[in-house]
Amino acid sequence: MEKWLFQSIWIAMFGFFKEFRPEDPYITQYLTNPPMNFTTEEIVQEIYPVATYTCVMLTVIVFLITDYLRYKPIVILNAVSSVMAQLLLIFTRTITSMKVMEVFYGTMTACEVAYYTYIYSKVEKKHYKIVSSHMKMACLIGRLVSALIAQVLIDYSILTVPQLNYMTLGGGLCSLLWAFGLPSVKSSLYFHQNPERTYIGETSRVNVFDTRTVCQRLWFDFYTAYSNPYVLQWCIWWSLGTCFYSQFMCYIQTLWQQIYDDGTDLQITDNGYVEAVYTIISTLGVYLVGIIAVPGWWLIGVLTFSQAILLFKMAQDHLLSHAYVGYIIFGTFYHVMSTVANCEVAKNIPEDSYALVFGVNMFVSLILQTFMTIIINSPIGLELTIRTQFYVYSGCCLIIGVLYLIKATVTTYKSQMKTTITVSTNH
Structure with missing residues (x-):
């Protein structure tokens, strides 16, 4: 086996372990029932928002520290945060401890940038596409396996929902042990560069810490990417789309719980099956969009508009089966659109600036999500009910x-006009 392939698989295995979280499909159910017994209002308004606030405060800092410390320590911190969050879920019961748990969860999320950019420091640029797919597929497989195992264990009464926390803790411990065995990194994108890359006529030096030079490199990559109008438009959608997707994923279980409490057609313990189906269909959707040529602007417009309709329908629905289907379709649409957006951005920026653009887009998304959380969920905001929240998300997507x-229509019209003029000129 070639060295780059072995390294890619080795790092991808960490992604599998970190996403092996059987408790996740049932986290709201766990928090609202014994032994936790928190109210829906406490979860939505006080507990869940803490992770968002933590993540937005740490994202930029973590990105820079990741590069300076050369990835591995931040990957280890990701695993440590996961373990700490799970220990608090298992052994503590107060709302304060749950807020601390969310701090660790937000830290874990912020540290994911290290996992997704780690591999770029270990392989040549010609392998970037295939190793990126390894990273994504490993995470999806981890989610799929954990969801199926959780559902089977619940259906056959082998484990209860609270006991699934111990399996999630096991996955976190495995990811921590695996992280210590990851290969070390000698160079990074900004602070510890190889000497081949040149910025504004100056050759970078390896392992020389020069704040001014690093700032120049960061600004060069930032300006190169975001001064391109085409890239900027795709980045704007990515940040907005990811913001609403993150809000949706954070609070969808609360909506399910509300529908279940109101009286519905299914048991809420079917969440594991739904998560498994969602993962499979999303993976197929991402695969298909990678091999089928699609008009990007039309795809984004139509699917985002469709997401708005789905959110509106789910906000007023009283059938859990409909809400489950809506969850699967909404998530699949997001993954398809984000894949298209990532490809369009990647084709139009220098390869070495992937991590920076990814980090900036994520930071903007988190800022937007923080503002939405403060306005919609927090005690100083509107404190909207869960159904009203989904009406708001629907309106934003609309x-x-x-x-x-409109952008797709204008682009198509200009393209047709250009073709017409070219044909007329040739004749």
């Missing part, structure tokens, strides 16, 4: 979908 449909 506006974005309409704007990108």
